[in-house]
Amino acid sequence: MSTNSKSFNWEPVIGLEIHVQLSTKSKIFSNAPTEFGIEQNLQASIIDLGLPGVLPVLNKKAIEMAVRFGCSINANISNHAIFARKNYFYPDLPKGYQISQLDDPIVGEGSVEIEIENEKKLIGITRAHLEEDAGKSIHDKYDNSSAIDLNRAGTPLLEIVSEPDLRSAKEAVCYLKKIHSIVTFLDISDGDMSQGSMRCDANVSIRKKGETKLGNRTEIKNINSFKFVEKAINFEISRQINLLESDNFIEQETRLYDSQKDETRSMRSKEHANDYRYFPEPDLIPLEISNDFIQDIKNSLPELPDQKIERFCSEYKLNSYEAEILNSSKEMSNFYEKIAQSIKNTKLIAKWMVGDFSAILNKYGSSVEESKISCDDLTDLLQKLDEDKISDPAAKKIIEILWNENITVEEIIERENLKQISNEDDIGELIEKVIKENPKQLEQYRNGKEKLFGFFVGQVMKTTQGSADPKVVNKILKDKLKQ
Amino acid sequence: MKISEDTLKIISQLSKLEIEDVMKDKILKELESILLMVDKMNEVDTSKIKPMSHPLNQAQNLREDIISENIERDKYIKNAPHSDNGYYLSPKVIEQK
Structure with a gap:
């Protein structure tokens, strides 16, 4: 590049690889449980440990869940899926290889629609394949050893690979949230990012606006929250712009996001790029998926976020912003519909759930599932508001108290003297x-x-x-x- | 097809095998003869044949999603050269963090 003019209009090009832990009871290749937070190695079976002579046997439920996902993004489902060995050496991978898929993944091309700043955009999904999760290495427990916990080894993962269709960190987050809501609505994952049920790698490159060729990309590994995805990508975009504008070039490499310092760092530790030496997994013969099996799953798909958003708009007379937020998770939308059964003023419920209820969840970093305010409490509160028995400021105050104390709405109104005089x-x-x-x-x-x-x-x-x-x-x- | 010493070095690193200097020539020759065989196989015209990943013309049997594994951690862990408190211990793996 010989041009000297600085500060072009740069266009980021982003693709995500999202790992979703499927919520099967047992592992993908063994009958060991998949629970989170169990004492070390108590759910690592001889198959998960890769002891000599054991053979993997595929979990039907994991296949079903992958197909459910595929059907919900209108993807082609492979009738003939193949597993492959991905070879690499790391202590938390006891077999020395991960069983994954390369050619003929279970889910082929599909797409999802995201909406950002009132504009709809279709994001392509290249593929989604099944694989096993690795164990965990703990490096700070012993001075001279790494401690290995293989409980997680063999947990089924669906890796969802997007096309490089995303053009900003915001779009990437929006897409990630969309996938999150699809997998939770489908009940194929709990989607809990804090427990690693959903993790994401981001491929980021930049190019001049109007350019059709892709620039060199870097891959940011293992980002585990929506917030960090946005921050990591934004950091990476400006790092790359700075490099290119000072006539440097982008090295194709893997980087790690450090949330404490809010920066990405090179993970390059080897001279040679990883060489995974993929080959067809000899222990697993091809997986035949019949069209009947696929059709049955299609017929049993639950209402998906997009359909639900549309229904919320027409049935409850909400705007698309409200409907979208109320369908950001399955629990949230269930919460709303439960309250809407007892309160006719659906706009009022939406206003408070999108507003103050969401705000308090954010404030305490909590999901709807972990909410300290029960659905019944919120119903009580909104009922009082709807009947003009309390004022808006009083309701705000009550929400805060409900969160922090084990007390009913009625008791708070009494104690804090919040009864509204409307006679x-x-x-x-x-x-x-x-x-x-x-x-x-x-x-x-x-x-x-x-x-x-x-x-x-x-x-x-x-x-x-x-x-x-x-x-x-x-x-x-x-x-x-x-x- | 010739295999360079550099390639041999990478292969030995990937397979975690140490190849002594005196063995190098012998192993290089053996690897080359394997590649020769592959070249020979490539001479066959397979353009009209459907690729096959497995020699058996069978489909996978699936398992129901139930928990039935009896996990005897303390027994398994005795196979490990080093362990403590239910953990397997490995030499410290230092990732650049």
């Missing part, structure tokens, strides 16, 4: 009193200083410590001031 007679009396106490302002108001209306509202709210229903106050005050 017109009561409020009328209060207003008359306020008017009587402020004759000067009344005079000015009646002489045309209408700004003083706010003053009277303020006085009423003050005497009731904010518990008067502002709608009623406004209405009655207007009448009374005219008299």
